[in-house]
Amino acid sequence: MNIFANYGLGGAVLNVAEGIKVYPLGLEAHGADIIASHANHVKADIVITLYDAWVFSPEIASRFRWVPYLPVDHDPLPERVKMVLDSAWQPIAYSRFGEAKLREAGLDPRYVPHGIETEVFKPGTAKERTTARERLKIGDDTFVASMVAANKGTPSRKSFPEALWAWKQFNARHPDSILYLHTHAGPEMTGIDLPLLIHKLQIPDKAIAFCDPYWNLIGFPDNYMREVYLASDVLLNPAMGEGFGLPIVEAQACGCPVIVGDNTAQSELCFAGWKVPGQPFWTPVGAWQFVPSLEAILESLEEAYKHRGSTTLAKKAREGAMAYDADVVTETYWKPVLAEIESEVSAGNVLEPVMAEAVL
Structure with a gap:
């Protein structure tokens, strides 16, 4: 797994743990100019983005298996977002509302909500x-x-x-x-x-x-x-x-x-x-x-x-x-969705399988 810090890091690659590197921003805001190159550099199986989808272009998004984990805060899904998501390999909505709007737009999303640490955020005396x-x-x-x-x-x-x-x-x-x-x-x-x-x-x-x-x-x-x-x-x-x-x-x-x-x-x-x-x-x-x-x-x-x-x-x-406890979300939603994605990648669907996985 590798990470793309498309905000807050520039000019260097950081080694944050064994086998995990953090890649920097390019020359453009949001990292749209460099994300495909990062994906190619690490031979990414998939690229998961936690970001607004509209910042990317269909041309860039079609260069890798793009799994946008995205917000939907308008009704209906804006055309600009729909146009980009048509190039997505597998969109994931993090609200039921977002999932519904993506389906209305003709997409086939998965649903994984955000999670929180309920042992940190808990009632007090x-x-x-x-x-x-x-x-x-x-x-x-x-x-x-x-x-x-x-x-x-x-x-x-x-x-x-x-x-x-x-x-x-x-x-x-x-x-x-x-x-x-x-x-x-x-x-x-x-x-x-x-x-x-x-x-x-x-x-x-x-x-x-x-x-x-x-x-x-x-x-x-x-x-x-x-x-x-x-x-x-x-x-x-x-x-x-x-x-x-x-x-x-x-x-x-x-x-x-x-x-x-x-x-x-x-x-x-x-x-x-x-x-x-x-x-x-x-x-x-x-x-x-x-x-x-x-x-x-x-x-x-x-x-x-x-x-x-x-x-x-x-x-x-x-x-x-x-x-929405983080562990509950991981077990209930993330693991099944990632297993499905892994199966699709292993089957060679859409793109030829490659060597390593990157989460950006």
């Missing part, structure tokens, strides 16, 4: 919750909603403007509340200038908290994220569309209910919480996403406030998330 809040400088009696979402792209796929509009109204009714934003605050990644938006909405400073910007760039440890979920009364994630939505499952694994957009993969991942309807929005890629209802976000926050501390919701959240 009352003492652990208090400790988590102390580290975040949040009082025991404060109602906490958290957004764990990338502030990237315009319009905001994560619905920051809509979420903050609703928070303005909610906090006016409940001054004992705080919204924790685990994201980059500024517009540097073509996202929203969140401090400006918060100022324009006249949301009090004490009603908003941001994560540490330095740690947000280099990466927080998993235990920190667990503490965020333990400290939270609800995860707020009313996105316009999600390919999956790992924080939704992570939060619920910790016993934290969620507010999600009732669209794409989010609908199937809400085990305990509230689904927000939305208005269809035609995006530049030629398919629909969904702008969440402002009033529905506000109503969902009110419901979360009313039910905070619910052991029933916490239990339902944990039970639902356990289906």
